[in-house]
Amino acid sequence: MGKTIIVSNRLPISLDYKDGKPDFKTSAGGLATGLGSIFKEANNIWIGWPGNYVEDPEVRAEIYLELHEHKMSPVFLTQADIEDFYEGFSNETLWPAFHYFTQHIIYEKRFWEAYVRVNVKFCEAILKKADPDDTIWVHDYQLLLLPQMLREKLPNATIAFFQHIPFPSYEIIRMLPWRKAILEGMCGADLIGFHTYDDMRHFLSSAGRILGLSNESGYMQADSRLINVDAFPMGIDYEKFESAANSTKTQNYVTKFKKLLGDQKLLLSIDRLDYSKGIPQRLRAFDELLKTYPHYHNKVSLIMIVVPSRDTVKKYKELKEEIDTLVGRINSAYSTLNWVPVHYFYRAFPFAELSAFYHMSDIALVTPLRDGMNLVCKEFVASKTDKMGVLILSEMAGASKELQDAVLVNPNDLDAVTTAIYEALNMDEEIQSARMTAMQETIKRYDIFQWVKVFMDRLKIVKEKQAEFQSKEMDEETIAEMESYFQKAKKPVLFLDYDGTLSEFKNKPEDAFPDEHLLTLLAGLAKKSRVVLISGRDRKTLEEWFEGVQVDIIAEHGVWVMEKSKGKNEWTAFTEVDNSWKEDIRQVMDYYVQRTPGAFIEEKHHSLVWHYRKVESGLGDLRMRELFSHVKYMARGHNLQVLEGNMVLEIKRPDINKGRAATSLMKGQKYDFILAIGDDWTDEDTFKAMPDNAYTIRVGYNYTKANYNIKSPKNVRLLLQKLI
Numbered sequence: 001m002g003k004t005i006i007v008s009n010r011l012p013i014s015l016d017y018k019d020g021k022p023d024f025k026t027s028a029g030g031l032a033t034g035l036g037s038i039f040k041e042a043n044n045i046w047i048g049w050p051g052n053y054v055e056d057p058e059v060r061a062e063i064y065l066e067l068h069e070h071k072m073s074p075v076f077l078t079q080a081d082i083e084d085f086y087e088g089f090s091n092e093t094l095w096p097a098f099h100y101f102t103q104h105i106i107y108e109k110r111f112w113e114a115y116v117r118v119n120v121k122f123c124e125a126i127l128k129k130a131d132p133d134d135t136i137w138v139h140d141y142q143l144l145l146l147p148q149m150l151r152e153k154l155p156n157a158t159i160a161f162f163q164h165i166p167f168p169s170y171e172i173i174r175m176l177p178w179r180k181a182i183l184e185g186m187c188g189a190d191l192i193g194f195h196t197y198d199d200m201r202h203f204l205s206s207a208g209r210i211l212g213l214s215n216e217s218g219y220m221q222a223d224s225r226l227i228n229v230d231a232f233p234m235g236i237d238y239e240k241f242e243s244a245a246n247s248t249k250t251q252n253y254v255t256k257f258k259k260l261l262g263d264q265k266l267l268l269s270i271d272r273l274d275y276s277k278g279i280p281q282r283l284r285a286f287d288e289l290l291k292t293y294p295h296y297h298n299k300v301s302l303i304m305i306v307v308p309s310r311d312t313v314k315k316y317k318e319l320k321e322e323i324d325t326l327v328g329r330i331n332s333a334y335s336t337l338n339w340v341p342v343h344y345f346y347r348a349f350p351f352a353e354l355s356a357f358y359h360m361s362d363i364a365l366v367t368p369l370r371d372g373m374n375l376v377c378k379e380f381v382a383s384k385t386d387k388m389g390v391l392i393l394s395e396m397a398g399a400s401k402e403l404q405d406a407v408l409v410n411p412n413d414l415d416a417v418t419t420a421i422y423e424a425l426n427m428d429e430e431i432q433s434a435r436m437t438a439m440q441e442t443i444k445r446y447d448i449f450q451w452v453k454v455f456m457d458r459l460k461i462v463k464e465k466q467a468e469f470q471s472k473e474m475d476e477e478t479i480a481e482m483e484s485y486f487q488k489a490k491k492p493v494l495f496l497d498y499d500g501t502l503s504e505f506k507n508k509p510e511d512a513f514p515d516e517h518l519l520t521l522l523a524g525l526a527k528k529s530r531v532v533l534i535s536g537r538d539r540k541t542l543e544e545w546f547e548g549v550q551v552d553i554i555a556e557h558g559v560w561v562m563e564k565s566k567g568k569n570e571w572t573a574f575t576e577v578d579n580s581w582k583e584d585i586r587q588v589m590d591y592y593v594q595r596t597p598g599a600f601i602e603e604k605h606h607s608l609v610w611h612y613r614k615v616e617s618g619l620g621d622l623r624m625r626e627l628f629s630h631v632k633y634m635a636r637g638h639n640l641q642v643l644e645g646n647m648v649l650e651i652k653r654p655d656i657n658k659g660r661a662a663t664s665l666m667k668g669q670k671y672d673f674i675l676a677i678g679d680d681w682t683d684e685d686t687f688k689a690m691p692d693n694a695y696t697i698r699v700g701y702n703y704t705k706a707n708y709n710i711k712s713p714k715n716v717r718l719l720l721q722k723l724i
């Protein structure tokens with residue numbers, strides 16, 4: 001087992017200078033606490049930027065040594081890196097894009113170049129520390145290219161990625177000129193985690209549309225590597241907030257603060273300075289409350305903590321001014337000598353004071369316009385040890401997916417937020433307690449330690465699944481062994497599927513005709529072995545395509561057979577087929593063709609196939625599902641099978657399949673070498689029908705009954721070439 005390397009843009013520290021000497025404090029932030037259990041163990045390590053520009057090489061060396069003591073390793077950024085990578089591409093391109101502030105996105109080539117450059121810088125720093133079998137866990141949007149950069153250098157490393165901010169809809173991703181490189185960068189990871197199911201499905205849809213990667217329940221196949229994408233909603237150190245709330249230190253602050261504030265209902269607002277947090281909107285709602293319900297004057301105050309953040313970025317500077325103005329306007333309009341409506345702080349608070357604010361506030365107003373998760377709301381709930389209090393939470397925060405017992409609001413609906421505050425101020429104590437209890441149970445169970453554990457466990461499972469596939473890969477050794485058995489064999493037989501096996505999948509089925517090379521290859525094989533093409537295609541096409549080649553053909557999944565090896569050049573049917581069902585089903589399928597541009601029906605002797613490979617991506621899937629549920633019961637009535645294939649829905653008789661056909665061709669024969677190759681679910685029937693000593697190979701890396709996997713039709717041809 002190798003070590004674990006945690007990587008994030010910012011190290012979990014804050015760097016300061018005391019008498020010109022670097023002085024840093026380790027952060028007690030959520031992520032740092034959760035990962036503390038990992039990065040402080042054994043020879044694990046955390047790599048990242050210390051958060052300041054450090055010019056002097058001597059100071060850099062000092063910082064390096066200091067951090068080393070704490071199992072951290074710095075990546076130093078130049079001024080240009082900070083401006084173009086951190087402030088620029090990270091916070092003026094990706095941040096607004098991923099939070100749906102498209103009007104704020106800056107498209108700047110220089111920023112992108114810096115982003116690539118700094119991701120390389122991180123990669124190099126990691127490579128200095130990493131061994132090939134290490135686990136590297138990369139965090140967040142500043143480092144989206146890093147997983148793939150690492151993968152190229154350390155192909156067998158375990159690489160995981162977690163994104164802390166939202167992943168937006170494909171409609172946003174497609175706006176970015178660098179969308180493809182970004183997605184490819186992320187796909188270097190074995191496991192890609194997001195806070196919510198929505199983030200995850202947005203990512204999968206972008207990966208599907210931009211990279212052409214399809215997925216099954218969050219598993220994607222990129223080249224020969226299996227990647228898992230899933231939702232892991234991040235939690236907090238619940239215990240820490242709960243016990244702090246009851247501590248003497250917090251209680252002393254509570255007493256002190258309450259005395260200063262007098263008998264007030266307290267609303268609490270805590271965020272970093274960020275336009276995604278909806279701070280001005282929140283102030284307007286509070287203003288509205290005071291305007292609409294004057295009886296709350298002197299009785300309700302808002303404690304607003306804004307933690308300085310990214311204030312060198314233009315939009316953040318403007319936001320600060322907007323907040324200053326709004327607070328000034330509200331306070332100047334309503335303040336009395338003994339009451340200030342908004343207590344506004346533009347700074348960070350030490351933990352014990354924060355804990356006191358959480359514990360003593362009646363209402364937390366957490367109304368971001370967009371937020372990946374939002375930990376503040378969870379910390380508030382954990383601190384309410386008396387179970388009194390109300391959480392008003394934006395539907396746009398990742399946390400809202402878990403906290404259904406909060407008062408959920410649309411932060412853009414000013415009246416709704418104002419009403420929510422009014423309701424919260426008047427909420428029955430029993431209801432408060434019931435809702436708070438329910439939320440506490442959830443947050444307590446899925447705390448930060450559980451989050452880390454679940455993520456790491458999943459990473460292990462993904463690696464195990466990958467190993468399963470790898471052990472089935474047709475390697476050089478197996479190919480050589482197979483070749484030697486084939487050469488020695490007196491009576492060999494090969495069952496070869498056509499589409500996706502001998503020929504690449506094409507947009508138009510008719511374009512996948514055999515080229516000269518393939519025809520020569522098959523003719524060569526036929527001289528040494530019985531060769532059976534076993535395909536789902538109609539018999540007419542197959543007959544034309546392979547005219548003159550001495551191969552046997554099974555067509556339409558086993559309805560027809562042409563045994564040229566026995567000198568029979570015409571088709572015989574395996575079974576009598578009753579096709580009276582087709583009319584009913586065709587009518588329904590046709591209805592879905594009318595409604596879906598690009599869809600078409602293929603009629604085979606024993607089946608009807610609805611194709612959607614040319615339909616708008618996404619819509620095809622949707623219609624196929626509709627069609628599926630539409631014909632499900634009809635199919636049962638006719639005793640038919642409905643099968644989902646690659647861009648097709650096929651309805652067929654269940655008693656006809658490739659496996660049965662293959663078995664019947666082998667009947668009474670004593671083959672001493674059997675090879676079956678295929679690429680989809682219809683070929684699984686063939687694999688199942690093969691005797692134990694057969695070589696069975698599935699093209700692509702899907703789950704299979706076959707003994708081996710092989711990458712692509714190209715590799716199949718190379719393999720067959722070796723046999724002759």
Ligand SMILES: O=P(O)(O)OC[C@H]1O[C@H](O[C@H]2O[C@H](CO)[C@@H](O)[C@H](O)[C@H]2O)[C@H](O)[C@@H](O)[C@@H]1O
Nearest residue numbers: 010140141164165234309310371372373374375
């Ligand atoms: O490093 P900064 O530019 O100073 O910004 C601070 C961090 O902000 C973001 O936090 C996010 O992560 C939280 C935990 O997962 C989540 O609750 C929140 O919704 C996010 O906004 C950012 O993701 C970090 O990378 C920054 O370091």
Ligand SMILES: O=c1ccn([C@@H]2O[C@H](COP(=O)(O)OP(=O)(O)O)[C@@H](O)[C@H]2O)c(=O)[nH]1
Nearest residue numbers: 030270272307347348349373374375376379
């Ligand atoms: O004075 C303060 C105010 C807030 N926080 C912390 O800042 C974090 C904010 O995280 P959140 O996920 O809510 O938003 P982000 O800033 O990551 O977007 C929370 O853990 C707070 O406890 C802090 O350390 N000091």
Ligand SMILES: [Mg+2]
Nearest residue numbers: 497499500679
């Ligand atoms: Mg096929």
